[in-house]
Amino acid sequence: MSLESIRYTRGSLDILDQLLLPLQTRYVKVEGVEDGWKVINKMQVRGAPAIAIVGCLSLAVELEKDNNSDKKVMRQEIEGKLNYLVSARPTAVNIKLAADELINLANSLSADETVTPEEFKERFISRIEGMLTKDIEDNKAIGRYGCEAILKNCEGDGPVRILTHCNTGSLATAGYGTALGVIRSLQESKRLDHVYCTETRPYNQGARLTAYELVHEKIPSTLIVDSVVSALMNSRRITAVVVGADRVAANGDTANKIGTYQIAIAAKHHGVPFYIAAPLTSIDMSLTSGERIKIEERPEREMTHVGVHRIAAPGINCWNPSFDVTPAALITGIITEKGVFAPDKLSEIESK
Numbered sequence: 001m002s003l004e005s006i007r008y009t010r011g012s013l014d015i016l017d018q019l020l021l022p023l024q025t026r027y028v029k030v031e032g033v034e035d036g037w038k039v040i041n042k043m044q045v046r047g048a049p050a051i052a053i054v055g056c057l058s059l060a061v062e063l064e065k066d067n068n069s070d071k072k073v074m075r076q077e078i079e080g081k082l083n084y085l086v087s088a089r090p091t092a093v094n095i096k097l098a099a100d101e102l103i104n105l106a107n108s109l110s111a112d113e114t115v116t117p118e119e120f121k122e123r124f125i126s127r128i129e130g131m132l133t134k135d136i137e138d139n140k141a142i143g144r145y146g147c148e149a150i151l152k153n154c155e156g157d158g159p160v161r162i163l164t165h166c167n168t169g170s171l172a173t174a175g176y177g178t179a180l181g182v183i184r185s186l187q188e189s190k191r192l193d194h195v196y197c198t199e200t201r202p203y204n205q206g207a208r209l210t211a212y213e214l215v216h217e218k219i220p221s222t223l224i225v226d227s228v229v230s231a232l233m234n235s236r237r238i239t240a241v242v243v244g245a246d247r248v249a250a251n252g253d254t255a256n257k258i259g260t261y262q263i264a265i266a267a268k269h270h271g272v273p274f275y276i277a278a279p280l281t282s283i284d285m286s287l288t289s290g291e292r293i294k295i296e297e298r299p300e301r302e303m304t305h306v307g308v309h310r311i312a313a314p315g316i317n318c319w320n321p322s323f324d325v326t327p328a329a330l331i332t333g334i335i336t337e338k339g340v341f342a343p344d345k346l347s348e349i350e351s352k
């Protein structure tokens with residue numbers, strides 16, 4: 001069993017094909033930006049941070065092989081390739097923010113006459129490679145802050161029960177995970193009683209990926225059908241809900257996997273704290289609210305079939321939005337690598 005979603009050395013990138021999990025472990029070679037776009041768009045690799053990291057690494061492996069010695073041409077090609085990668089999936093903001101940062105870097109390296117073409121490539125590729133280690137460090141910090149916040153808010157020093165949705169672990173990031181990182185941190189603190197994970201139809205990130213990670217690490221957990229969430233909260237004491245994010249707007253409204261919004265409504269009704277766990281690379285301060293977040297709609301076949309088997313009546317119309325937006329009013333806190341913030345306090349992060 002491999003939980004390593006990304007295998008990278010300079011000039012070489014392979015990603016774990018998550019469409020085949022949990023039954024098959026197969027790595028797909030990514031030799032450039034075209035491959036990068038495809039594996040992201042097909043969701044062979046998915047998860048907001050992993051999308052950004054794999055997209056940028058696909059550019060790094062392509063650049064490593066490029067013998068171009070004209071910095072202005074390199075800069076221009078880099079900008080075009082990054083904008084192309086951003087188009088693979090529209091909702092998660094991480095790859096857009098990474099592209100903006102790298103285009104700015106390419107512009108300054110190109111304009112700096114003291115920088116040779118070789119140094120341009122080296123510094124550009126090194127910046128991308130740094131994303132891998134930073135993401136894991138950020139996730140560990142998210143885990144610590146989230147664990148602290150949940151334990152602080154719960155009565156006594158007993159073990160806690162957590163509900164999570166979709167997959168936010170090592171298979172959605174460079175490692176350790178965001179919401180699943182909080183769960184790992186609770187487990188490491190010996191304060192975790194049980195995790196409930198939803199199947200997360202129609203791609204089944206919960207049943208196929210989160211369950212895979214939890215079983216692999218022997219974390220006590222139970223898989224539930226998405227529609228069991230309210231019955232679970234009504235019949236078992238859930239300490240908190242912790243989920244990931246694909247794009248957090250400046251006011252705290254958060255786009256995440258479809259189904260998150262109704263989990264937040266159920267949590268509000270049952271008085272269960274509802275947390276978003278996300279790195280700063282998932283926060284889009286240019287958006288004043290969640291109303292303007294573009295929600296990706298995926299092919300209806302992802303709903304009507306499981307593999308090659310049709311499960312929905314032929315001819316029925318389908319609507320398959322991949323995300324929904326949870327209003328800030330339903331969110332207790334946003335757990336980041338800089339600490340936990342109330343949804344309306346994200347502007348304070350910069351000062352931390």
Ligand SMILES: CSC[C@H]1O[C@H](OP(=O)(O)O)[C@H](O)[C@@H]1O
Pocket residue numbers: 046047048049165166167168169172173178179205243244245246256257258322
């Ligand atoms: C660590 S963020 C993961 C985030 O991305 C997932 O979406 P998808 O599997 O379609 O890429 C889901 O929204 C998770 O919360």
